[in-house]
Amino acid sequence: FAMEEIDQIILLSLQQIGIEFPPAVQSLKDFDTDILVRCVVKAIRAIRNDKVFPPTLPKEMSGRFRAASNLVAALQELGYQGEIGYQIFLYPNEKDSRNLCMWLVEAIPKADAGEDEDAFGGDGPLKNIRTALAGWSRVPYAPYGSNTTGRIVLPGSTTDASQLQGLRAVRPVRTFAFRAPSAADKDAASVAYCKDLLPLVSVQAGENLAPSLLERNTTDYVKHVEREAEWNTLGMDSGLSAKDYRAKKLSGIAAMMADALSAALASSAAASAEYSFDSLVSGFRLSEGGDHKGTRFSHQTDFGTESSAVKAIQPPSASKSAEPQMSAEEKAELEKRKREEELAALRSRLDAVTQEVAQFEGSASSFGGNKAQLEQAMRAEKEKTAKMTEEYKMKKRIMDLLPEAEKNIAELRSLAEASSQRLLELGAEWEKHRAPLVEQYRLAKEADSGKRSGYRRALEKVKQLREEIQRIAAEIREKDERQKVLLEEVAKLPKDVNRAIYTKRILEIIRNVRKQKVDIDNILLDTRTLQKDINAATETLKRTYTVTDELIFKEAKANAANKPLYKLLTTLHEDFATVLQVVAETGHIVNEAKDLEAQIEQLASRNSALNMEKINGDLAAMRAENAALAQRAK
Amino acid sequence: MESGFESIAILEKDTNGDILITWSYPAIEESEKAVLRDRCQLSKEEIDTPFFFSRYRGHWQNFLVTSNPTPEGSALPRVVCFAVCIVSKVFDPERAQALAAILSAAYLRTGSPLKVMEGFLRVFTAGDYDGGKDGKFSLAQFDARRALLVSPLKTLIKTLGIETIIVWVGLLLKKRVVVYCDNLGRLVSLVRAMPLLVWHRQNWNILTPFVNINENELADLKPPYVVGSTDARIRGREDLFDVLVDVSGQRVTVSDAAKNDFSMGSFHKELASFLTTAADDDKIADQDLVRGLAQRVKKLLENLLSLAVEEDGQKKITLEILQQKKLANNMDRFLYNVALAENMTKS
Numbered sequence: 001f002a003m004e005e006i007d008q009i010i011l012l013s014l015q016q017i018g019i020e021f022p023p024a025v026q027s028l029k030d031f032d033t034d035i036l037v038r039c040v041v042k043a044i045r046a047i048r049n050d051k052v053f054p055p056t057l058p059k060e061m062s063g064r065f066r067a068a069s070n071l072v073a074a075l076q077e078l079g080y081q082g083e084i085g086y087q088i089f090l091y092p093n094e095k096d097s098r099n100l101c102m103w104l105v106e107a108i109p110k111a112d113a114g115e116d117e118d119a120f121g122g123d124g125p126l127k128n129i130r131t132a133l134a135g136w137s138r139v140p141y142a143p144y145g146s147n148t149t150g151r152i153v154l155p156g157s158t159t160d161a162s163q164l165q166g167l168r169a170v171r172p173v174r175t176f177a178f179r180a181p182s183a184a185d186k187d188a189a190s191v192a193y194c195k196d197l198l199p200l201v202s203v204q205a206g207e208n209l210a211p212s213l214l215e216r217n218t219t220d221y222v223k224h225v226e227r228e229a230e231w232n233t234l235g236m237d238s239g240l241s242a243k244d245y246r247a248k249k250l251s252g253i254a255a256m257m258a259d260a261l262s263a264a265l266a267s268s269a270a271a272s273a274e275y276s277f278d279s280l281v282s283g284f285r286l287s288e289g290g291d292h293k294g295t296r297f298s299h300q301t302d303f304g305t306e307s308s309a310v311k312a313i314q315p316p317s318a319s320k321s322a323e324p325q326m327s328a329e330e331k332a333e334l335e336k337r338k339r340e341e342e343l344a345a346l347r348s349r350l351d352a353v354t355q356e357v358a359q360f361e362g363s364a365s366s367f368g369g370n371k372a373q374l375e376q377a378m379r380a381e382k383e384k385t386a387k388m389t390e391e392y393k394m395k396k397r398i399m400d401l402l403p404e405a406e407k408n409i410a411e412l413r414s415l416a417e418a419s420s421q422r423l424l425e426l427g428a429e430w431e432k433h434r435a436p437l438v439e440q441y442r443l444a445k446e447a448d449s450g451k452r453s454g455y456r457r458a459l460e461k462v463k464q465l466r467e468e469i470q471r472i473a474a475e476i477r478e479k480d481e482r483q484k485v486l487l488e489e490v491a492k493l494p495k496d497v498n499r500a501i502y503t504k505r506i507l508e509i510i511r512n513v514r515k516q517k518v519d520i521d522n523i524l525l526d527t528r529t530l531q532k533d534i535n536a537a538t539e540t541l542k543r544t545y546t547v548t549d550e551l552i553f554k555e556a557k558a559n560a561a562n563k564p565l566y567k568l569l570t571t572l573h574e575d576f577a578t579v580l581q582v583v584a585e586t587g588h589i590v591n592e593a594k595d596l597e598a599q600i601e602q603l604a605s606r607n608s609a610l611n612m613e614k615i616n617g618d619l620a621a622m623r624a625e626n627a628a629l630a631q632r633a634k
Numbered sequence: 635m636e637s638g639f640e641s642i643a644i645l646e647k648d649t650n651g652d653i654l655i656t657w658s659y660p661a662i663e664e665s666e667k668a669v670l671r672d673r674c675q676l677s678k679e680e681i682d683t684p685f686f687f688s689r690y691r692g693h694w695q696n697f698l699v700t701s702n703p704t705p706e707g708s709a710l711p712r713v714v715c716f717a718v719c720i721v722s723k724v725f726d727p728e729r730a731q732a733l734a735a736i737l738s739a740a741y742l743r744t745g746s747p748l749k750v751m752e753g754f755l756r757v758f759t760a761g762d763y764d765g766g767k768d769g770k771f772s773l774a775q776f777d778a779r780r781a782l783l784v785s786p787l788k789t790l791i792k793t794l795g796i797e798t799i800i801v802w803v804g805l806l807l808k809k810r811v812v813v814y815c816d817n818l819g820r821l822v823s824l825v826r827a828m829p830l831l832v833w834h835r836q837n838w839n840i841l842t843p844f845v846n847i848n849e850n851e852l853a854d855l856k857p858p859y860v861v862g863s864t865d866a867r868i869r870g871r872e873d874l875f876d877v878l879v880d881v882s883g884q885r886v887t888v889s890d891a892a893k894n895d896f897s898m899g900s901f902h903k904e905l906a907s908f909l910t911t912a913a914d915d916d917k918i919a920d921q922d923l924v925r926g927l928a929q930r931v932k933k934l935l936e937n938l939l940s941l942a943v944e945e946d947g948q949k950k951i952t953l954e955i956l957q958q959k960k961l962a963n964n965m966d967r968f969l970y971n972v973a974l975a976e977n978m979t980k981s
Contacts, residue, residue: 369971369974370974370979372857373808373975373977373979376808376858383692416759420755420756420758420759424748424755427659427748427751428748431747434656438654439712442648442649442712445650446649449650
């Protein structure tokens with residue numbers, strides 16, 4: 001019954017994908033090779049959207065075999081995991097056919113795709129639209145309005161017209177860090193600026209708007225995530241408020257930067273001899289090179305060597321009038337010598353000055369050393385003076401007191417004694433205040449640290465809660481997502497009869513199952529009652545027998561004539577035992593027979609797959625074909 | 635006889651981990667209190683040496699750390715360990731240590747600073763103090779001159795080897811010397827021996843046996859000085875030293891700025907080998923070594939003085955005089971620097 005229900009559903013589903021069954025077919029039991037192949041081929045088409053397989057098998061045996069094997073391969077490719085082989089198609093049996101059809105019905109996409117295709121006859125405009133969209137999605141993105149400059153031709157790009165059309169607009173992505181109002185703009189000036197003067201983001205970023213916005217958004221998101229992570233780990237442990245923590249981090253970074261800068265400055269100062277600003281500047285001059293020689297010295301050498309140039313710019317008037325007879329070479333020679341002399345004089349002067357400078361430097365350093373020494377000496381002297389002044393004062397007092405030394409010493413002693421006594425008293429007095437104060441401080445501190453640890457615990461809890469919140473939030477998001485997907489699925493599900501039929505059938509099946517369960521329970525109850533009755537009867541029998549046995553035994557003892565009676569009773573009892581045993585054995589055998597019958601039935605159902613007659617026929621056909629082929633080959 | 639002791643303070647580390655100056659006599663200035671707190675070592679989990687000393691604003695601070703083994707049952711229930719610091723104007727750590735030991739014992743026993751005050755005042759007025767079972771103290775047992783020789787020069791030379799000569803030059807030329815060692819006790823004892831290299835000056839006030847690297851303490855350093863530190867960062871502070879003695883790394887380095895003043899010749903080589911061989915010779919006592927070195931320095935100074943020119947009734951040395959003598963390479967510069975340091979140059 002149940003199997004038939006399933007078969008009905010399968011048949012219905014198969015009919016929905018456009019298979020027509022002859023009226024004789026009422027369940028999968030009635031499937032023959034042709035129908036099964038038609039179903040499978042149609043289903044594969046619905047799943048894969050192709051038309052590789054013909055809906056019927058060829059006539060000759062070898063062709064049928066090959067086609068069946070191809071179908072098997074296709075099914076395995078689609079992911080069918082049940083037992084499968086060509087024999088399923090050639091010698092269909094109920095069980096395998098059912099398994100296969102159930103899987104196919106499951107695998108057929110339930111989306112409207114199938115219906116659409118049917119509606120538009122498979123090759124409708126919708127399919128065109130789909131292929132066009134798929135083609136475009138492979139073309140790189142290019143914003144509107146972009147020109148053809150900076151165009152990139154991707155490697156491996158084809159000459160396909162549609163792709164080239166996309167490529168015309170391809171250009172590198174550039175982003176622009178635009179200014180947008182943020183939560184930090186709290187003061188009036190910033191607000192006013194953002195409100196009245198700040199250009200719109202689209203104006204700021206220009207044609208880079210989209211990538212800039214995307215970048216900004218990603219940056220903000222990443223920033224937020226990073227901050228959250230840091231706050232969760234380091235921030236919470238620091239025991240500061242979020243604001244304080246940020247301020248602390250800010251000052252830490254500022255200090256680090258200051259350190260780095262000062263270190264860099266120090267190192268550059270140490271290396272200033274080599275990398276001074278002047279040398280840097282002159283380095284620039286030299287590197288300009290070629291057409292522009294900058295240093296004075298190079299000018300000088302130019303002047304000395306390039307005599308022709310000198311000659312060319314010589315003011316001719318004076319020399320011409322004074323020494324008209326001098327040839328051009330002589331003049332040049334004279335000029336050159338003059339220049340050299342001048343140069344030598346200048347050099348010697350330079351040497352002299354350099355020497356002087358060195359001397360001054362030497363004396364400056366010795367003066368510096370002297371100065372340091374003198375400062376030290378002065379400090380030492382000052383210390384000495386202070387010490388001596390003190391000593392002098394002390395000695396003066398002593399001198400004053402010397403005349404009456406004995407008396408004064410005694411007096412001073414007693415004075416010292418008295419004042420130290422007084423100090424000790426004061427100390428004791430102070431101690432009365434000091435000790436409780438210290439104690440109080442320590443107690444307060446302890447309480448504070450107790451509070452602190454309490455605070456820490458609370459913080460720990462807060463942290464856990466936060467984690468929990470995050471976890472739950474993630475869960476909620478996930479569930480939302482799932483809900484959305486499920487809603488979509490529900491929307492996609494066909495809303496016609498199908499569902500009602502399924503529900504109705506399921507409900508019916510459930511009802512049946514319930515009924516059967518009640519029946520089973522009743523039967524079980526009956527069996528149990530019966531067992532009980534049997535047990536009771538057995539007991540009664542036993543007791544009756546014992547009583548009878550005793551009675552007759554006594555009688556037999558008393559009267560010899562009764563002896564055969566006792567013998568008969570024993571025999572009777574034994575015989576009944578044998579009868580019982582036989583009955584039980586019979587029951588067993590009947591049970592066994594039933595088991596065997598069931599087994600036979602099972603085997604028979606399995607054997608039906610191997611319909612020997614048919615197989616033999618097919619084998620003969622195959623042999624005949626082979627023979628024919630062999631004949632033809634000859 | 636004067637004790638030289640100026641003040642005494644008690645620093646305590648309590649069960650909360652706080653380090654407080656809970657008592658002092660007489661009052662101590664706030665900035666100095668901060669230095670005491672930073673230097674008292676109570677924040678350390680383990681203290682490698684209970685007694686140590688340093689110097690701040692010309693005063694010697696002598697610390698003696700006592701741990702309280704039973705904070706619960708003792709007279710100081712909330713104190714884990716404490717330090718008694720005696721501030722003195724005389725360099726004699728042993729003297730301060732002896733008194734601090736007696737006063738620490740009294741404080742640990744009674745839990746009250748009154749006994750400490752009594753002992754301190756007693757020594758101040760009478761020069762001796764009998765603390766009963768805590769111990770006895772008498773100023774007469776101590777001589778500040780003996781304190782100079784407590785740390786043997788030989789140990790210093792054995793530690794630094796041939797590079798001792800660099801330290802010697804640094805001290806002779808009144809340069810800034812920084813010593814780094816990760817063990818405080820060792821550091822203090824080595825720094826303490828360094829003035830023995832320039833015995834003729836007998837100036838132990840150039841020492842600051844250990845400092846922490848902070849503004850307040852570094853501002854107190856006035857060159858020439860010998861400064862110790864257990865903070866490894868000091869090795870990177872080239873602005874603080876001309877010579878860096880890295881005891882833990884067993885290296886002596888001269889800063890780039892001072893390199894010129896440390897070029898050495900055969901004279902230094904000879905002196906260095908004298909120091910190292912003498913330090914290894916068990917027959918030579920430490921005092922003999924100090925004396926021998928002092929004599930050599932004295933001879934050097936005498937020779938130098940003999941080169942001086944009379945001017946305005948004072949003998950002066952100039953670089954020109956030394957340069958004219960055509961001395962061995964770099965010797966003129968060295969001698970001039972010595973003359974500078976010994977205040978023998980023309981001003």
